[in-house]
Amino acid sequence: MKRLLTKWGKGFGIYLALMVVFPFVMPDEYYRSVGIIIGLHAIVTIGLCLVMGLAGQISLGQAAFWGIGAYTSAVLTTKYGLSPLVGLVASAIIPGLFAFILGRAIAGLQGYYLAMATLAFGYIVQIGITEWEPVTGGASGMISIPQVPLFGGSELSMYYLIWAIVTCVLLFSLNLMHSRVGRAFRAIHKSEIAATSMGVDVRKFKLNAFVVSGMFAGISGGLYAHYMGILDPQPFGLHESIKFLTMVVIGGMTSIWGALIGTVLIGFISEGLILLSEVIPGLQGDVDTIVFGGILVLIVMFMPEGLVPRIRSAYEKAQAKKAKELAAKTQSGERVERKAAT
Template identity: 85%
Template sequence: MKHVIDKWGKSIFVYLILMIVFPFVMPDEYYRSVGIIIGLQAIVAIGLCLVMGLAGQISLGQAAFWGIGAYTSAVLTTKYGLPVGVGLIASAIVPALFAFILGRAIAGLQGYYLAMATLAFGYIVQIGISEWDSVTGGASGMISIPKITFFGDSELSMYYLIWGVVTCVLLFSLNLLNSRVGRAFRAIHKSEIAATSMGINVRKFKLNAFVVSGMFAGISGGLYAHYIGILDPQPFGLHESIKFLTMVVIGGMTSIWGALVGTLLIGSISEGLVLMSEVIPGLQGDIDTIVFGGILVLIVMFMPEGLVPRIRTAYEKAQAKKRKASTVETQTVERKATT
């Protein structure tokens, strides 16, 4: 953790300040609820970043793990009367198990085949949720899911709970990035052949990333279920998986901070489209899918490394140029002094 503080201390400080003051700058309950939803999405996006940006895998089924986590906690607490805490723990464990099973099954797949396999898994999960009426409520969904009351049930307490979880996930991922495991992930992302020649068990590390990603999505899903209070299969399909994918790509697949920034941008755009649709009826429907698809295409074409890595590279070049100019100025002054 010390390495994380040394490397990202300023960024973490700014993040914490913005996270803490947001509910007071935007005291309206609507904006707090938007902040909560963005926080839930950020947990999923950070996990997806570990899979795509570090382990080099493509996943189009992240919303499926989100849905498994949501329904696991909802079923256990609503139908079986278990405490919310138990449901939330199960919402992390069950998706992780599904991710482990799926990861073992598709361990040998790459590229388009891997994407298609995760896409198929997403469809299977959504259809399963829709058809398993006796457990999930089917297409009608579930209602009366108990609220989380660990710190009260107000919008403000829920906001800080969700973003507290985001902070834990963020710090865990940054620490992982700077560990031996993170270095192995980056080696795999650059070249699996080279990583194998260095003695890295590629399949093992890919599976670990996939399981951690599924666990993060499940935790977010469980929190989502208890925050919303009702569930139906619709939010857990391909549309949401594409949204998560766009968040990671726009922010920068190789950057944990990029996943967070991408989530904030896409979440803000999504809410902006909702507000605009109330004024312009033509924007209602699946316009957000078109917008996100367009953003994804533009980012891949003109900024494939993502927003945060591009900004960091520009900043480092500016600093290098500034240091060079300072060195030249110092040398000029020294020459004048000697003459």
């Protein structure tokens, strides 16, 4: 962890400063709520990055785990009177169990077949939430979901709670990425056959990534339920899964920081489209789906590695060029000195 913080010290410091300052730079409650939603999405996308970027799996059902976590905590607190803190713990465990069962069932699938299996799971969960009316409230949803009883339950305290969890998830994921487990994930991503020949249990590591990703999404869902106070099945479908996928791809599938930055970018683009639709009525409806789909296509075509890896690569090339020029200048100066000496 110490080595990790040393490596990412400057970037992590900038991240913390922006996170702390944002509510005061944008004191309007609307922008605080935008920051909260972006934080909730970031927890999901960091988990999705572990699945896609490290373990090399395609998941189109991440919103399903988000929904399972949300409804788990909402049902336990509204129907059984349990504390929201207990509900949040359950919102991590139950989606993790679903992810374990699904991961075991689809362990042998790859590529399009894996994508279709997770897509089908997403549809099943959304239909199940809608039809299980006695428990979930069906299409009408649930109301009066209690707030998390920490720091007074204000908008500002919820913002810092959620971003504190984002920070924990970020540190865990960065540490995992640079550990022995992370190296095994990257080996699987490059070649499952090569990883197997080196003694890596491919199915075990894929399943672990899937479970961790499901738990992250579930925690985010539980927090979403308690923040919103109401729930309905609509936000937990394919549209949201595609949005999560776009966030990861635009930032860079192999970069944890990329998942976070992609989430922030798409979050503000989404809010910008909402504000623009108030000025241009023709933009109302599912225009955001078209925009996100277009962004996804353009990124895959022209920047498949994603934004953060591309910027990092350009920076490393610039540093290498600078070092080469400096070495050439130093060598030239040494030659001049030798000539002068003789």
